[in-house]
Amino acid sequence: MTNMMTPTITVEFEASEVQQLLQHAEAATEHLPCMGDQFVAKYYAGGKIITKNDWPDVSQIDLSRIPPALFLVNDSFLMSNGIDPAQAIACVYKNGHIPSDQQNESDAFALGAEELPNVTRILLRDFAGIETAQKVRITFQHDPRKGPVVSLEMVQQNGEAGEIRIVNRRP
Known part of the structure; x- marks a missing residue:
C-alpha cells in the first residue's frame, strides 16, 4: 500500500x-475584487449582480464595497x-x-x-x-x-x- x-x-x-x-x-477607499467577488450581489450597486452576455459584468462592481x-x-x-x-x-x-x-x-x-x-x-x-x-x-x-x-x-x-x-x- x-x-x-x-x-x-x-x-x-x-x-x-x-x-x-x-x-x-x-x-x-476602493479595493480590487478577486475572482469570487463577481458572484456576490452586495458588491454591486443596488445589491444585485449585473450581467453582460449571461455572465457577471465585473466592470459594474462597486469597488468601495469590496x-x-x-x-x-x-x-x-x-x-x-x-x-x-x-x-x-x-x-x-x-x-x-x-x-x-x-x-x-x-x-x-x-x-x-x-x-x-x-x-x-x-x-x-x-x-x-x-x-x-x-x-x-x-x-x-x-x-x-x-x-x-x-x-x-x-x-x-x-x-x-x-x-x-x-x-x-x-x-
Whole structure:
C-alpha cells in the first residue's frame, strides 16, 4: 500500500512588511475584487449582480464595497488589494525575495488585465497578533477530497508559532 503524501508549500513574510501592506489596504477607499467577488450581489450597486452576455459584468462592481484585504498571488507574493492612484501596487515577496524591475512589471501587468486575479484573499482580521510577530507563515496543503487548504500563522519573536487559522474557507 502506498502512502500518499499531501503536497505542502510554506512561504514566510517579514511581519513588519506585511503590516505596511495591511495599513495600505485599510487606508484605501476602493479595493480590487478577486475572482469570487463577481458572484456576490452586495458588491454591486443596488445589491444585485449585473450581467453582460449571461455572465457577471465585473466592470459594474462597486469597488468601495469590496473589503480591505491582502491577496496571496500564486505562492510568490502578498499584495494589498487597496487601490491607490498615487502609488503602484504595494506588495512583498516571499522569504525575503527582492523582485527585479522586470518581475515587478510583469506582476503589475498580470494584475492590471481585464481578468480578475485568481488569488487567495486574506481578510485583515486574520492577521490578528501581527503586532508582536516576527514572521507571517502561510501554508498551502492540497487535500485530495476538499481541494487546497490555506492556513496562516503569526510566528513570534521567540520562534513560537501562534494560532493557525484556515483563511480560504469561509462559512
